[in-house]
Amino acid sequence: MSELQFDEMERGRFLETAKLMKFVGIFWVVIAALMLFVMGIMALLVSVVAVTFAAKGTAGGYLQFLLAFLDEGALAAAGVYTVLTAGSLVKLAEGPVDAREGMMTVLGNLRTTFVLYAATVGVDVVTDVIELLAK
């Protein structure tokens, strides 16, 4: 059985993918960080979370707030892992690591990215359903 090797063209494609992943990951992190910051400030300013959702003022309001935090937290984590995946892809493309070992690191990071992204979308769906039930 032959060893895993990538030629120049394939490495070039990995670099292109890594560049796109880095942009998308950083964007997610910045957006999530901004949202978490705004939510944190809101919670601190009013000191009681329920006031933020004064119109509801119920356990559902707290739950929605918690879910929003979870949603943004998962998005930030997915962004961080996307950037990590991009970094490992760059290492693989530029060759300081063994191709097989490097690819396994990329794949491991990619799996975590997908899991975190699925969690983000999942929390989003649950939030929407709770919102619908609250109406």
Added chain:
Amino acid sequence: MDYEFTAEENKVLAGIVVSARVAAVSIAATGVWKGATAIRAGHFGGVVVGVCMFALVALLWRASAAFDRVVKTEGADKENLLTAFGELTKIFRGLRAVQLLLLALIPMSVVVGIVAAASQR
């Protein structure tokens, strides 16, 4: 002979297939939800978001299918892996385009808001 991933490596790849498909199904559910809500409310923007989500789901599914072929077939592991990365490139290219569009829309919506507020006075 072409490179073949070991059983241990195939486990990691199988994990990617499962997580990518879970993400795809979740995005599809959100797309249907947001699209239906938007149609009911008569909002065109929500329909566009729903359509974009379905395009993302299709690409994610194709990428996961290529990763699945790496696990389940023999003789073309590297080729299938590169196909999967090709699909991932398309996904991230699309996501970047959406993000750039959002970035462009922020100053535009601020300007529209200011103009609307000024015209109400």
